[in-house]
Amino acid sequence: MLGTEFRAGLSLPIRTAPRAAGAGAVLLTEEAAISAAPDQDLRIEMIAAEGALVAQGAPVARLRAAPGIVLGAPMAGRIASVDLRPGRKLGEIVLFREDAAGRHAFDTAAALGDAGAGALRALLQGAGLWPLLRSRPFGHMPRPDEVPAAIFVMAADTRPFAPDPAQALTGRHEAFARGLDALARLTGGPVVLCQPKGAPLAEAGAARGRLRIVHVGARHPQGLAGLQMHHHHPARITATVWDIHAEDVAGLGALLETGLLPETRLVSLAGPALAETRLLRCQPGADLRGLSHGAVRPGNHVLLSGAPLDGRKAHWLGLRDRQVSVLARVPGGGARAHWFRAALGRAARPRPIIPTAALEQALGAAFPAAALVRALSAGDDETAIRLGALSLLEEDLALADYVTGAEPRLAALLRGMLARIEAEEAP
C-alpha cells in the first residue's frame, strides 16, 4: 500500500524544450522593478527619489500603514521611474542597472543579540525581507506585529518546471540553518520544513529544537504550502500560519551573517513557446523580456511570472515568484464563440463540476473534493471554512482549475470568499 505522498497528485502534459547548458549561470537584466500584482494593495511612500542612485538592497519605499516595512532595491542602480496608482498604491518602481552603486550593508548586531525578537523583526522589515513572508488565512504580507502559530519553510516545489529548491540551497546550508534559527525566534510554534524525500536539509536540532521535517511527494500539488498546511498545521483566523521559500530563509541567514542581502535567486524559464529551457540566477524583480531574450521561438507569446498554472501576465518577476513561463498566445485571442453558444455558456455559470478522479487528485486527495468545490461555487463560507479553505490560496486551486476547466475559476471564487470572510471576521 503506497502512502498518500506517492499517490496523490497529477503529472501534467505541459511540454518544454530541453534545458540549455550552463544551468544556474548568473544573468542580471539591465532593468528590474519592484512591482505589485494588480490585486495587491500596497500603499507606499517613497524614500529614494526618482533619479537617485541606490545600492543593492537599499530602502526605496516604505508602506504607509506600517512605516517600518521597507521595499528594497533589487539591484544596484538608478531609479528610472516611479509609477503609483491612485491612492499612492504601488504600481511599479523601475531601476536601471548601475553596478557602481554597490551593495547596501545592514547593521545586524541588534538582531543577532538574544535581546528579543523585536530587533530581528525590525531587521527583516527594514531590509525588505518581510514581503517574502506570506500569512494565511488570506495570503497577505504579515502585519508588523503578527506572531504566527507556525512557519512553513518550502524546500519543495512541485509546480511544473519549478527550480529545485535543494539546488538553490547547495553550499548555503550554514546560512539556511541560521535562517531557520531566526524564524524560530518569530514564532512560538513549530518551524515546518517541507522537503522532498532524501537526506534532511537541516539538522534535527535546528530552529531551536522546534524544527519539524515533513517529506513531500514529487507530484503536483503536494509541494504547495497550502496543502502541507492543511495536512500538518491548518491556518485559522486566530492562529495564522506563514510560509516562506527555503532560498529566502538562506538569504535571511546570509543577511544576519554578513549584513548583505543575496543578489540573485534561482529562477527557471520554461514553457512550450521556448526554444530552450533555462535555469538561471537573476535579481528579484528581473525584467522578463531580458530573461527570455534569445530563448523564445518566433511567434506571438505571453510571458507569465509564475508557473504555467498559476502565473500571471507580467513585465517583471513577481516578489515571490521563481519561475517564468512562456506560453503561446491562443490564436486570435480565443476565437469568439457563436453568440448563441456564448450566451448559453454564460447562462449556465457556475458550470457544474463532475467529481472525477482527476478533480480529487488535483486537490491532492486531501479534501472531500466535491463538497469543497460545491461550497466554493455556492458561496457557502461556513462549510468551506470547516473543510479547510482557510489554509488555501489561489495557487492551491490552480491545478483543479486547469484540470476541470472550471468556469468561473475556482481560484477566483476562493479569493472572493476569502475577501468576504476577512471583511466579516478578521480582527
Place this chain on the structure above:
Amino acid sequence: MIRGIWDRETVALMLLAAFMPVALVWLWFGGAEAFLRLVLALIVSGLWHLIFMLARAQPPSFAGAVTALAVAILAPEELGLLRLILGISFGSVMAELVFGGWGRNVLNPATVTLAFLGFGFPAAPWPEPAIPVIWAAIPAALIGVLAGVMPGRVILGAALAPAAALALGADPAEALPAAALVLVLLVCDPVASAATRPGRWLNGILYGGLVVLFALHWEGAAPVQIAVSAALFASLAAPLLDESTIAIWLLRRRRRHG
C-alpha cells in the same frame, strides 16, 4: 491561461466511450428491435434537452445519450411506445433537467426512469440481458475506472457484499449477472454516487448488500428489477453516506489539530 480537458462534456463523452463495449454487444444480440429502442430513447431524451435549452437556457449535454443508452438496455419490454416515452420523459425531466442539468442532479435519471417504469407498469416483463452483454460490462468498467470517470471503490465495494454472502453460504447467484450490468450502467454514475472515498466504499457495499437481500427474500422478482431497485435505494442513500463520511473526517481532523 491554459486549460485541461475534464469538464462536464468530456466526462460525459468518456462515460459514453466506456459504455461502448456494452452497447455494441447489446446491439449485436438485440438486432433491429434494440436499435429502434435506442433511437427512440435518444430522440426523447434529446428533445427534452432541447426544450430545456430553449426554455431555461441549459446547455444540452451528452449525458442525455448516456441516460438513453442505459434506459434502452434495461427498460422493461412490451411497454409500448407511449409508456416508454412517458417513462423516459419523467426520468430525464424530474431527475436531471429540473435540477439544472447533469452535474447538479441528485439521482441518476436512468435509475429514476427504470424505477418509474418498473413500479408503474409491473405487468411488463423485465429484460434478461444476454450473457455476452454482461461480460462486456467488465471492459466497460475498466475503461471507466482507468479514465477516472467511474468510481472504482463503488465497484469493489459492490463486489464485497455478494462475496460475503457466498462465503456465508447464501446463494444470490441468480441475480448477480444483471446486478453487475446495472452496477456499471447506473450505480457508477460519478454524479449520483457518493463522492468521498469512504462514502464510495459504503455506497458500493450498500448496493451489493441490497442486491443480496432482495435476491434472497424478494419472491418472484426479475434479476434486473432487483438490481434497479437496489440501485435506486443506494443512490438515494449516497448523500447521507457522504455527509456522515465528512462528519467523521472533520471529527478526526479536529482531534488531530485542535
